[in-house]
Amino acid sequence: MSEALRSGRKSTTLTVHHAPATADAAAEKAKLQKHFGRADIFFFLVCTLVGVDGLGTLATQGGAGFTWLVVSVLLFAVPSAMLLAELGAGFTDEGGPYVWVRMAFGHLAGAVNNFFYWVTNPVWMGGTLVATALSGLVVFFNGEADYSTTTTVLLGIPFIWLGVLFAVLSFRVGKWVATIGAIARFLLLGFFSITVVGYGVRHGFHGIRAGGFKPDFSSFVALVPLILFSLVGFELPSAAGEEMQDAKRDVPAGIAKSVIATGLLYGLPVLGILLVLPEDQATGLAGFPQALKQSLTIFGGSVSTGADGAVTVSLSAGAEAIGWVMGLLIVVVAFTSGLTWIMGSDRTLAVSCYDGAGPRWFGAFSERFGTPVRVNILSGVVSTAVFVATLSITGGNAAKFFNVALGLAISTTLISYLGIFPAAWRLRGQRADDGGYRAPWIGVTTVVSMAFIVFCTVELLFPGLGDGWFAEDYRPEEWASDERWSYLLTEAVPLAAFIAIAVGFWWAGARHRRNEVVVLPEARRP
Template sequence: MSTSDQHAAADTTVLQRSLKRFDITAMGVAAVISFDTVGQIATGGGEAATWTAVIAVFFLVPYALLFAETGAAFPQEGGPYVWVKLALGRPAAALTTLLYWVTNPIWLGGSLVFIAAETWDGFVFHLGSGTVADYTFKLLFVWVAILTAVVSLRRGKWITTAGAAVKVLALALFTGTAVAYGLRHGFQGLDGAHFAPTTAGFLGLVPVLLFAYVGFEAPNAAGEEMDDPQRDVPAALGRSAAIAAACYLLPVVAILAVVPAGKVTGIGGFMEGARLVFGVYGPAAGPLLKATAVMFVFALLTQGSAWMIVSDRMQAMAAADGGFFSRALGAFHPRLGTPVRTNLLSGAVATVFMLAAMWLADGDAAAVFSVVLTVAVTTLLLSYLVIIPSLVLLRLRRPDVVRPYRVPLGTPGFLVCAGLVYAWIAVGSWSALFPGVIEHLFGISYDFQDVWGVSRGAFEAFTLGTVAVLLLVGAAGMAVAGGFSATGAARTAPGETD
């Protein structure tokens, strides 16, 4: 075992096995299902439902199969970091983990917190914009999410479990109420809805749908805190993926059925749809709508905390292994068993982005910030461009590893699944980084300035610049930590011996 592996292994000795199959399933549901994404998907109109179903079958299913096999075969703490390290070496693993991790504090401070504040302001209690109440709410939201990742996983898992339950309950309540409303008043939203798939709809929806569906492997970052990962990971991943597919498809169809065409807009798609259909409850509609808004905000909070729990563990393992600045960042608290220093780093990054968004709220600065935020969030997709080939290499190079679950049809089935998933990720990543290019090839009209508020040249400068900055940060982190000394594929993983 190398020196860096000894450091990483030492950091995991304080971990306690507290995640059972139900907990892993709940964590996957809490992390992946997002109310705001439901509304955003519905903006695609009738074909949004079609593409949601198509991508569930041809992306989510093979994706789940790949990670079910790999997660059970390689259950070490750090999950994807360990997989990429074993396949491609520490430098590739460290840079990939940075792209995977940085998405989450930026998303927490640059998107989730603003959606939560807008919902609270519009449906629960007036906050105003830029007021003391507004700043207080947003700071509390960010740091409560971080603190739930700081507490021991034995306790913190119940927060994410509650978030998963609230999500499923709220989406089921909304869907059932929408059906009742439609039976009474008619499904007006279906008038003129076009469910036939189009190329333009496909290119517009692919990035958001892929972003909605990825992440079910995230609980593997806490692999050494699972009670029986080799048996529980495949079953939990399958269940959480099935729940997520239903929780996206059914509410999207419900929104499209009851909200008039052209009036579905992001967050308004869900909350305004709820305001409309809850009218069937008469005088109880107001309290129910307010309760739904509270559940909405709580679900967003637990989604942020779930991602902090898992992605911070990945980044901590990279730091402990000599892949990100100081090994001290990878230390797990001896009593809590959590990477507190990495948690606090995530909180600081989220707070900076939240404050930057507050200060750059108007004019061209807002458009620029929106572009940078969009690219930073899509770094999660970019990380899979390395993770998926790593899974294939592990399948081919390590056939001797015990695999409690195997993709149907063996290695050919694994390769087909990997090819499908990689193709989807490649298209989604390209569409996110270079929007409008594929549309132009197919002769589809795309007004870049109208969509993004900046010119294409400015957009590409900011997008590629953001990715370049992240890669430079990763390279600097490895150089400072001395991680470039191990350039070959590592033969051991944290907690594993030859």
């Protein structure tokens, strides 16, 4: 990245570009509160981008997972970060991701794209992040035994609604929760990386066969969609663009630092999992907690392998106490991952609703907190419904179809970038020479970023296409090779439903679009 992106500063006059707005927008924007500085943006981005729910899965293909992670950071994360830094610095309206698509392609495209952007997050909160938090508690507090349904509910419901509570509170409070979450990531993943080195010194480094880092097309098809899902979100702070103290300068600087931090915080733990666990153990949701627990035996404990190849880890009292701290940090990391996404995406939905791309009732910000309370509550309701459904649908064809639909809903964020990334190129022509950050080679970076997203979108609908559509290595568990068309229908129906809801939102906002007025740019001195 260029020096401009690293520093985020220029000594020229900066022009603030605004999208055309509605009278309703002006009324709601008057409630916003400026609390978001450069350091806050960086910590917010670390929380947004770095999670532990996919770390175990990234290691399922052995060293190839690490190789594709590095390739994806260099060829996707860096170019896409440049595009989003330009958008965040050049167009600083509240609800950034929605506003950019609307300015570039119109209200209808903005409404559809933004619904995809929003819906992932409450579904992810109730469908995956609760399970991630529980996996950390199970591994370190419950002796690897799953909690009962009652205990799961008693832990899961407060997890969701505490997130809603913090989302309702202003960024004055929410940014500190995000800061705590970022620090938790540095502590958890940094400590794990150190203990892995100690474990390797004591027991030898194993788990990666000779040539295991060599990538191939099958591992590319299997892993890159997951990796990209872990590397998107650089635009999320711009959802609160008008709550930032100086978006034009602070957004590029925050994004540049977060690219480096994200690469390290993902790369080192994934490499550690590969070194600690044999490939057949580094799988599934609890892969990271199990690898962490095994590495903690350097403080006291033992590792034994049963006749069936299963590994049992026993910790001494001192190591177990450290494990309790690590388990709680996993909960904090999972919680703050969901919180930052809810805080950001809820703002984009509320902005679209007061902007004429959704029902006006949802486009209300609190006078007291400056937050979209109604959308926050809607996210909590959706998360709770997904959580209850996940617990209730446990077997048979119902579970098979539900899990596929859930996976699609969680991955719709990727689809939303089909609108966000090209907006940077389209809006470049509408932007004056304002002295702010501009992405180099914007045509190339847009094409490269879009190529990754298009590939992942195709693989969501046709898993394994290019190497063996719906072959055993790619299709979900419990699905047979002759069920590919049923699977495709299971994916297509939710997509069609999301589009229909989004078009309904757009139709509901028609009356408010008639009140659109032009807001002139204003100049701001550095």
